[in-house]
Amino acid sequence: MQIRKLLIAALVVAPLTAFGFGSVQAETTHDGASKFIQGFGDRALEAIANDNVTKEQRDQHFRSILTEGFDVPAIAAFCLKHYWRKATPEQRKRYVALFRDFIVQTYSARLKSIYNGETLSVRQVVSDGKNGAMVQTEIRAPDSGNSGVRVDWRVRSPNDNYKIVDVLVEGISMAITQRDEFIAVIQSKNGDIDAFLDTLQKKVTQLEGSDA
Amino acid sequence: MRSRILFNLTPRLAGIFAAAALLAACTATPPTDPESLAAYEEANDPLGPTNRAMFDFNQGVDRALLKPAAEGYREIFPDSVRSSINNLLHNIRSPVILANDILQGESVRAIETITRFAVNTVLGMGGLFDVAGQYGMERHTEDFGQTLAVWGFGEGFYLMLPVFGPSNPRDTVGLVVDSFIDPLGYFVSFPVTFSRSAVEGINKRSRALEPLDEIERTSVDFYATIRSLYRQRREDEIRNGEPGGNVPAPSISFEFLEDEDTVPAQPAAGVTIDENARPKSDDVSEN
Numbered sequence: 181m182q183i184r185k186l187l188i189a190a191l192v193v194a195p196l197t198a199f200g201f202g203s204v205q206a207e208t209t210h211d212g213a214s215k216f217i218q219g220f221g222d223r224a225l226e227a228i229a230n231d232n233v234t235k236e237q238r239d240q241h242f243r244s245i246l247t248e249g250f251d252v253p254a255i256a257a258f259c260l261k262h263y264w265r266k267a268t269p270e271q272r273k274r275y276v277a278l279f280r281d282f283i284v285q286t287y288s289a290r291l292k293s294i295y296n297g298e299t300l301s302v303r304q305v306v307s308d309g310k311n312g313a314m315v316q317t318e319i320r321a322p323d324s325g326n327s328g329v330r331v332d333w334r335v336r337s338p339n340d341n342y343k344i345v346d347v348l349v350e351g352i353s354m355a356i357t358q359r360d361e362f363i364a365v366i367q368s369k370n371g372d373i374d375a376f377l378d379t380l381q382k383k384v385t386q387l388e389g390s391d392a
Numbered sequence: 393m394r395s396r397i398l399f400n401l402t403p404r405l406a407g408i409f410a411a412a413a414l415l416a417a418c419t420a421t422p423p424t425d426p427e428s429l430a431a432y433e434e435a436n437d438p439l440g441p442t443n444r445a446m447f448d449f450n451q452g453v454d455r456a457l458l459k460p461a462a463e464g465y466r467e468i469f470p471d472s473v474r475s476s477i478n479n480l481l482h483n484i485r486s487p488v489i490l491a492n493d494i495l496q497g498e499s500v501r502a503i504e505t506i507t508r509f510a511v512n513t514v515l516g517m518g519g520l521f522d523v524a525g526q527y528g529m530e531r532h533t534e535d536f537g538q539t540l541a542v543w544g545f546g547e548g549f550y551l552m553l554p555v556f557g558p559s560n561p562r563d564t565v566g567l568v569v570d571s572f573i574d575p576l577g578y579f580v581s582f583p584v585t586f587s588r589s590a591v592e593g594i595n596k597r598s599r600a601l602e603p604l605d606e607i608e609r610t611s612v613d614f615y616a617t618i619r620s621l622y623r624q625r626r627e628d629e630i631r632n633g634e635p636g637g638n639v640p641a642p643s644i645s646f647e648f649l650e651d652e653d654t655v656p657a658q659p660a661a662g663v664t665i666d667e668n669a670r671p672k673s674d675d676v677s678e679n
Contacts, residue, residue: 262427286610293602327530330633351628357620363431364616371428383612390609 210305213313216342217333220249221300221317228295242288243280251336251343252280258345259359263366263373271373278380285387296321300331312336312345436550437619443552447615450557454597462597474598476520481592482531483512483519484576491573492534496542501632504529532632536573537566541630550619558622 227241246252256279257264267275298319308314313335320328334346346355362376369375422432437443466474486509493502508524508531516523525531540562541547548561556567571577577585611617 261431290603290606290610293606327525350625351631351633352621352624356624357617360435360620361611361613361616364435364613364619367423367428367431367435368613379612383610387610 210307210313210315212340213315213335213337213342214302214305216335217315217317217344218300218302220344221319224249225295225298225300228291229297238292239284239288242291243284246280246284246287249344251345252276252283254336254343254345255355255358256280258355259362260366261359261363263363263371266371267373271377274377275373275380278377278384281384281388282380285384289387298322298329308334311338435616435619436547436623438549439551443550444615446552446554447618449554450552453555458593458597459601461594462601465594466598466601474595477591478595478599479512479516479522480519481588481595482522482533483509483516484588485533485574487576488570488574489532489534492536492539492570495536495539496534498534498632501532501534504532533629535563535566536569537563537626538630540566541626547623547626550623558618563626 224245227245230238230241233241253276256276259279260267260275264272298321300317300319303316303318305313305315315333315335317331317333318328319331330350332348332351333344334348335342335344337343346353348354365379366373366376369379422438423429469477486505490502490505490509493499493505508529509519511524511527511529512519512522515521522531545562547563551559551561551564553559553564559567574585576588607617607621608614
């Protein structure tokens, strides 16, 4: 027990001193967030690594990973900005379902196309607002030598049940990128949410039909 | 040399501002209701229609020239050669990076740039091999656009430059200033520096072939996605990848959703999540 405590302390303190900021006490409370991301990341990477599956199987697997690890309705609401409040309950329902399909289609293929045997390691965890933490990780390919990809996971834990609400790749927020795109589309439709949903539906249908 | 810089710089900058003024003549009309106006201002793209036209033009250039060149480049040269060319291009940039490290007061990074340049030039055969990187001294980039940002200059509006792509007035000035900081231009003739820029462009494009194809394929609005990616990327570069540097890290608020969790009977305060909209685990999309 003593040794294990010491090991955990060393693991937590080492990256802190290396990066030179954050207080030790605040970090140790985020132990759960760190474990959640490490476990989730390992399983997600393992799922992507599996080659012997059809597109349907891969999408299905990605969908269950997404549901397990992400607060999809919260992200969907965020991406619609003030239009979320303007949307009717029917529009919201249609949108969240479409959003989920869209994310599956987009990221299942994107991750597959760039995956190259990477592994994930947690660098440090910092506080992020109420009930939140930012788990900073590095994803590194086995033969990449000196540079890994910086991936930060914004998590919330309202009831100790961690959910990811944003992923930042090299400082670029996927949620903000998606929101900026959706808002641009809605504005090009003069604020017509139904017209936006039709466009999104068309895109999802197109992506579902493709081989990638 | 200094007088030459000033002499050359003035008409170029004047040209850029004249072009910017011309572009400003054809801007989008801002929306009237306050929330849409806020979203419009957040996009920071008053030249939207003109920028989109320029983006289409750039995509044409990309399809006709840059992308085929990048694909050919990747086909002809093996990974190791392309990696060495990438290392070399980066090593040649070192003086510009160093100048901007110093101008930003980043002494540690300046020393890193000098050490990397010395080690890679001597032990890495003129920069073909990133020996310093193998010993844990990772490369970084800097440019005068970032220096201006550190000095407190805002980005200004989003600006799609012909061929050069996404930018803004601050980064456009940075681009021009960097070309004058670069000592290479004072030692070799224009065709050499032009070739270097062409190889840099092809090298960069060849490293982004699949990701850009994927982003384009999965985008509902490719232009808006690139705009968002560019602005976030620049902010991260200005912060040198550290959260809470000169510019606050991108932060998003889900507070309204948390409020909803705790106070479900008060939909008036902020945005609420409708329970109907929250798919149950066995609902909607779980088949």
